[in-house]
Amino acid sequence: MNNMIWLLRMARWVRNPPPAGRVWLVAIVVALVVVLGTIEWMGLVPDWATQDRPPRLPRVQMP
Template structure:
């Protein structure tokens, strides 16, 4: 059932493809996310820019 929904969506994209500006925007967002993830993985993000880890469970429950 879910495959049919994706097939319909793909058919709609073939008939009305996104504009070049939209494609560039999505590619730019993906590149920024990959760069931020890589910088964090390599340890290049300063301490002040990192979030403290949340506790695994709420105390007292």
Template sequence: MNLVWLMRMARWARHPPSWGRVKLVAAVVALCLLLVGIEVFLGWPDWLTTHGGGRPVRP
């Protein structure tokens, strides 16, 4: 861990984020977990699958 992250954690310890921001982050994480759960249990829909056809990407 570098010094920048330690300074950021110290600043957050002195001035924690508001409850509104905490709720927003929790809602975004819950939405992401919901989408992952839907994909795992129901599968990925065919209409969202790409079938290639573009130029190959060089490494």
């Protein structure tokens, strides 16, 4: 069911493509996310920009 919705949306975009400005905006946002993800994956993020993970609480067994 969900696949049909996406197919209909793609067909609508083919008939009425978005403006060039919106395409550029989406492309820039995707590129920024990829760059930030790569920087984090390489470990180049400074310590002040990282979040300490809180300790996980032990699971409580229900009787």
